[in-house]
Amino acid sequence: MKNEGYVDTIVKAVKLSASQNISQMPSLNDLPHMEPHLLALYRETHLVTLLSLHNVSIIMQGVLLEALVKEIIYDKEGVDFQQPLGPAIKRCEDRGYLDSDELSFLNDFKKNYRNTYQHGDIKKLSEGKTVQGWAIKINPNDVAGSILKGIEDVKQNRAGEPQSIGYNDFRPVGYVIKQAIDEGQSLPLFIEIDKFFRDMLEKYLPPLEK
Numbered sequence: 001m002k003n004e005g006y007v008d009t010i011v012k013a014v015k016l017s018a019s020q021n022i023s024q025m026p027s028l029n030d031l032p033h034m035e036p037h038l039l040a041l042y043r044e045t046h047l048v049t050l051l052s053l054h055n056v057s058i059i060m061q062g063v064l065l066e067a068l069v070k071e072i073i074y075d076k077e078g079v080d081f082q083q084p085l086g087p088a089i090k091r092c093e094d095r096g097y098l099d100s101d102e103l104s105f106l107n108d109f110k111k112n113y114r115n116t117y118q119h120g121d122i123k124k125l126s127e128g129k130t131v132q133g134w135a136i137k138i139n140p141n142d143v144a145g146s147i148l149k150g151i152e153d154v155k156q157n158r159a160g161e162p163q164s165i166g167y168n169d170f171r172p173v174g175y176v177i178k179q180a181i182d183e184g185q186s187l188p189l190f191i192e193i194d195k196f197f198r199d200m201l202e203k204y205l206p207p208l209e210k
Contacts, residue, residue, distance in 0.1 A: 014051055017050065017051045017052035018050050018051060020052075021049070021050050021051075021052065021187060022050065024187060024191070025046065025049065025050055025187075026046070026190075026191065026194040026195075028043070028046065031198075032198055032201045032202050032206075033201070033205075033206065033207040034201050034205065035071060035205075037067065038064075038067055038068065038071060038201075041060070041063060041064045041067050042064060042197065044060060045057065045060040045061055045063075045064050045190065045193075046190075046194075048060055049186060049187055049190045052183075052186075054179075054182035054183050054185075054186035055117065055178075055182050055186075057186040057187075057189075057190060058113055058117045058182065058185070058186050058189060059117050059118060061109075061113070061189060061190055061193045062085065062109065062110075062113060062114035062117065062118060064193065064197065065085065065106060065109060065114070065193065065196075065197070066084070066085040066088065066114075068197060068200055068201075069085065069088045069089060069092060069106065070088050071205060072092065072097055072098070072200070072204050072205065073088060073091060073092065073097065075204065075205055076095070076097055085106075085110055085114060086110060089103060089106045089107060089110065097204075098204075102196075102200070105196055109193075113189070122167070122174040122175055122178050123167055123174060125174070125177075125178045125181060126166065126167045126173075126174040126175075126177040126178050126181075127167070128166075129166065129177045129181075130164040130165055130166040130169075130173075130177075131164070131165055131166075131173055131176060131177060132162040132163070132164060132165070133162055133163065133165045133173070134150070134153075134154050134159045134160070134162055134163065135163065135165070135170075136150030136151070136153075136154075137150065
């Protein structure tokens with residue numbers, strides 16, 4: 001595919017994703033006051049979510065929350081906290097910067113999303129989940145031919161009943177499962193993160209009074 005054709009394909013995909021998601025996205029017109037680096041991260045997270053870049057969106061949501069927690073620490077102490085999200089949350093807990101509900105929200109996100117997505121742990125993400133599919137026997141002397149024959153057998157109902165296949169059965173299936181999970185949760189999760197982010201800014205990082 002020539003570069004021009006590739007660009008056209010990307011533009012069409014971007015327009016489709018944006019038009020499908022825009023009505024559900026939080027508005028950019030009523031953002032609370034925030035430091036420039038937080039605003040940049042928020043806009044980037046908003047954009048990749050709008051464009052249905054699901055994996056990137058969830059990773060960026062974790063980056064955004066980490067930056068928020070560190071900004072709260074900076075506001076309290078005047079020092080840039082240099083450790084990851086987990087220790088940053090623990091510092092806020094130890095020093096009473098956040099309440100129990102806020103700490104629970106952050107710890108739940110870290111446990112369920114941040115660490116898993118940051119490290120690309122497909123095995124953990126797809127654990128216990130399966131898809132229905134058919135195993136195709138590969139002839140090492142005719143790899144392409146055997147794949148084509150297997151696909152044709154499936155199409156013509158000659159391959160028997162589909163089987164439940166998971167990560168441990170066939171490793172690439174884990175990525176297929178993960179894609180489906182990401183697609184179903186990146187936008188709803190961002191909506192939750194957005195509300196939490198805005199509430200925290202207004203509570204802990206309001207604009208300075210003149």
